[in-house]
Amino acid sequence: MEKLRLIAKGAEADLWLDPEWNGRRVLIKRRGEKRYRHPDLDRAIRRSRTIHEADIIHRAKGAGVPTPVLYQVDPSGATIIMQYVEGDKVRDIVSSLGNDERAELFRLIGVQAGRLHRSGIIHGDMTTSNMIRSEGTVVFVDFGLGELSSEAEKRGVDLHLMRRMLTSTHLEHADELFSAFEEGYRAVMVSDAEEALSRMREIERRGRYVERENRVDGHG
Amino acid sequence: MKVEAIDQLICLGIESTADNLGVGIASSDGTILANEASTYIPEEGGIHPREAARHHAAEIGNVLTAALRKAGIEAREIDFIAFSQGPGLGPCLRTGATAARALAAFLGVPLVGVNHCVAHIEIGRLATGAKDPLTLYVSGGNTIVSGFEAGRYRIFGETLDIAVGNCLDTFAREAGLPYPGGPAVEKLALEGETLISLPYIVKGMDLSFSGLLTAATQELRSGRWRLEDICFSLQEVSYAMLGEVTERALAHTKKGELLLTGGVAANKRLRSVIDSIAEEHGATPKFVPHGYATDNGAMIAWTGVLAYGSGVRTPIDSSYIDSRWRLDEVGVTWRS
Numbered sequence: 001m002e003k004l005r006l007i008a009k010g011a012e013a014d015l016w017l018d019p020e021w022n023g024r025r026v027l028i029k030r031r032g033e034k035r036y037r038h039p040d041l042d043r044a045i046r047r048s049r050t051i052h053e054a055d056i057i058h059r060a061k062g063a064g065v066p067t068p069v070l071y072q073v074d075p076s077g078a079t080i081i082m083q084y085v086e087g088d089k090v091r092d093i094v095s096s097l098g099n100d101e102r103a104e105l106f107r108l109i110g111v112q113a114g115r116l117h118r119s120g121i122i123h124g125d126m127t128t129s130n131m132i133r134s135e136g137t138v139v140f141v142d143f144g145l146g147e148l149s150s151e152a153e154k155r156g157v158d159l160h161l162m163r164r165m166l167t168s169t170h171l172e173h174a175d176e177l178f179s180a181f182e183e184g185y186r187a188v189m190v191s192d193a194e195e196a197l198s199r200m201r202e203i204e205r206r207g208r209y210v211e212r213e214n215r216v217d218g219h220g
Numbered sequence: 221m222k223v224e225a226i227d228q229l230i231c232l233g234i235e236s237t238a239d240n241l242g243v244g245i246a247s248s249d250g251t252i253l254a255n256e257a258s259t260y261i262p263e264e265g266g267i268h269p270r271e272a273a274r275h276h277a278a279e280i281g282n283v284l285t286a287a288l289r290k291a292g293i294e295a296r297e298i299d300f301i302a303f304s305q306g307p308g309l310g311p312c313l314r315t316g317a318t319a320a321r322a323l324a325a326f327l328g329v330p331l332v333g334v335n336h337c338v339a340h341i342e343i344g345r346l347a348t349g350a351k352d353p354l355t356l357y358v359s360g361g362n363t364i365v366s367g368f369e370a371g372r373y374r375i376f377g378e379t380l381d382i383a384v385g386n387c388l389d390t391f392a393r394e395a396g397l398p399y400p401g402g403p404a405v406e407k408l409a410l411e412g413e414t415l416i417s418l419p420y421i422v423k424g425m426d427l428s429f430s431g432l433l434t435a436a437t438q439e440l441r442s443g444r445w446r447l448e449d450i451c452f453s454l455q456e457v458s459y460a461m462l463g464e465v466t467e468r469a470l471a472h473t474k475k476g477e478l479l480l481t482g483g484v485a486a487n488k489r490l491r492s493v494i495d496s497i498a499e500e501h502g503a504t505p506k507f508v509p510h511g512y513a514t515d516n517g518a519m520i521a522w523t524g525v526l527a528y529g530s531g532v533r534t535p536i537d538s539s540y541i542d543s544r545w546r547l548d549e550v551g552v553t554w555r556s
Binding site for chain 1: 415417420423424456457459460463464467468470471472492493496497500
């Protein structure tokens with residue numbers, strides 16, 4: 001018999017898997033107390049982050065992006081109980097897919113990223129470990145760093161994180177994967193795509209986000 | 221610590237990024253021979269860059285002499301000159317750079333341009349014995365969470381507007397507290413009891429303090445609160461923000477040491493935040509000692525030693541100051 005177990009301990013929250021919460025297999029995300037913060041401030045922060053994350057997960061569905069089903073949101077307990085999404089993390093399956101299948105998957109991921117952005121949602125942590133291939137689609141999870149914004153800068157950062165993650169985790173296929181992603185993203189964002197993509201390139205040049213040894217200028 | 225008795229190289233470093241003019245002398249075995257300073261204190265308001273530069277120009281001779289005397293060496297024993305090349309206030313940086321060039325030319329020794337932020341990290345490592353820490357660098361001009369990775373001090377989080385020290389100092393001035401503002405706020409905060417709601421702004425890994433300063437100033441003017449409570453709340457909110465970003469970076473990098481450096485490092489409440497986070501993540505907290513926390517010449521001299529040792533030289537014609545020189549633009553050749 002499977003039991004309630006801790007599956008991840010992050011700086012922001014702990015994740016528990018409960019195999020039989022009211023007969024369902026659920027993920028319990030709890031933002032723990034931070035002893036270094038004043039208790040009132042700590043409560044207020046954990047409360048508002050919990051509400052905010054649930055709100056973004058909900059809005060993403062409206063944008064046409066599959067996200068976990070929310071079963072219970074408890075602001076004062078800083079806890080969200082949501083569907084445990086069965087499937088494979090995209091990160092783990094990239095190398096085992098054929099070329100066409102891989103391109104198709106990343107086109108779809110690009111479409112979904114475009115849908116989020118078009119609806120004013122920034123994911124904030126778009127990595128392949130936060131995407132789960134499940135029943136023919138890709139479910140986006142972990143909106144803990146998500147925010148509501150339609151600024152080109154924010155979109156650019158989101159895209160940049162995606163691209164940087166591809167080069168760090170899937171170097172072999174990075175270019176091919178990003179161009180499939182970009183194709184899907186452009187298909188949804190249409191005339192707004194270029195602004196976000198060129199902002200992404202500018203951010204890379206600016207060198208604000210790691211990978212700085214590749215810069216052409218600079219003092220080094 | 222040295223096994224072989226080889227001659228030590230001696231570096232004189234000049235720091236003049238903002239209100240502090242510092243001259244430090246370091247030897248290549250990591251001994252700080254001198255760390256002298258003269259601080260510009262504005263008659264009113266904040267640091268006026270031109271006034272501060274004028275102060276530095278007037279004082280540099282005295283501070284240099286004091287440093288040489290303290291170290292017990294003659295000027296001709298100096299092997300090279302390091303100076304703070306940026307980031308910082310243009311007029312102040314230029315004054316220090318001019319003195320450094322003149323001195324290097326006069327003595328016929330090489331010049332080494334040093335990044336001020338790198339220097340705060342390096343003096344922290346030297347003084348605390350930290351090897352590869354995640355660093356929270358907090359001062360009047362900078363607020364940066366960084367760690368060494370692939371040849372550079374990477375920035376994991378930073379302020380998007382003003383530095384946390386600037387936020388505290390400016391508030392202190394608004395409240396009519398004596399200079400320096402940070403310690404005055406800290407002292408009053410000890411008497412605070414009520415947590416006033418103030419904007420807590422963390423955007424991803426970055427921080428913003430300008431909205432917090434504005435809100436705290438408004439609460440001050442409203443006359444609704446005891447000053448002690450506003451100081452208390454201002455500290456609680458700003459240090460919680462720093463704590464959050466620091467903790468996330470520590471969890472991400474899994475570094476075994478957590479170093480607090482820069483002028484705000486003296487704050488006891490912030491130290492307790494760092495202690496708590498370090499303990500939670502099994503890291504060793506490291507606090508830069510008092511004399512090396514605020515801007516100082518020793519950190520420039522020591523970083524000069526490190527840079528020089530890895531082959532860094534700054535010819536006169538590329539010794540322009542760069543008031544926006546970022547920490548993560550520096551190739552940390554001595555650790556690569």
